[in-house]
Amino acid sequence: MPELPEVETVCRGMRPLLDGAILSEVIVRRSDLRFPLPPDFAARLTGQQVVRLRRRAKYILMEMADGQTVIMHLGMSGRIKLIAAADQPSARPLAKHDHVVFITDRGDYLVYNDPRRFGFMDMCAGDTLLSHKLFRDMGPEPLGNEFHPNGLTARLAGRKVAIKQALLDQKNVVGLGNIYVCEALFEAGISPFMAAGQVTMEQLERLVPRIQQVLRRAIEAGGSTLKDYARVDGELGYFQHSFRVYGREGEACKTKGCSSMIARAVQGGRSTFYCPVCQHVD
């Protein structure tokens, strides 16, 4: 599911029920996610108070009053479901693939569900987060001040890898996945096949704001729902209706006056959707 807009939407949705809540019970139904849960995961969290929820890249960070931070990644198919105390049936409302459940002192449930188990959780002391191997080599947040054409051109200088793949590399910029990279490159009129180091400053000055625009619009739409993804209340995102290229192979390009069809290619084992005309692909 989750690229930056989806993770951001989930994180925002968690705050009303989780901010300030005390975890009165933590249930681990499966500890073998992509990586095993840390030892004593449930015991270390039980009785602890949540002081802040935030997002870094595609990770949700849940900061606890004792200084520990829970790191959550949703992988491809992970979901967070919130079930308010008032909405609960008498029996515990758990379903298949509900792997970890946090129950707050208010009786609300936060359920981590992930059919494919590509997602995972970890814990670390909050002051060691930046040196954690997951975060150490990360590039800038695309919606933050550190993301700008000058920085990007420095990171991409001399790189022969295709710009599509370079933008998926979280060392260059975080939070982008297959959907939003395809969409942003289309919006900027840049071929996904260009060598990253060959992309001109003029093109990067177009690309950076287009990346930011597509991400902001997707957040406003509550993310994109293809299959698994839903907001924490079960509502679906609707940015998928705004896709210009993703998943539209063989359909007409929506650019006014362009009569081309959207094409699909495989780069690094993953589908790239693009307009050969608008993106100047020979």
Added chain:
DNA sequence: CGTACACCCTGGCCGC
């Protein structure tokens, strides 16, 4: 460093 690929896992969809 780049590329190509396999792999982690489940489920949905398509064609037969």
Added chain:
DNA sequence: TGCGGCCAGGGTGTAC
């Protein structure tokens, strides 16, 4: 109705 093959939003690790 069933089965095999293929596909999927992410990320890591290997060999060459």
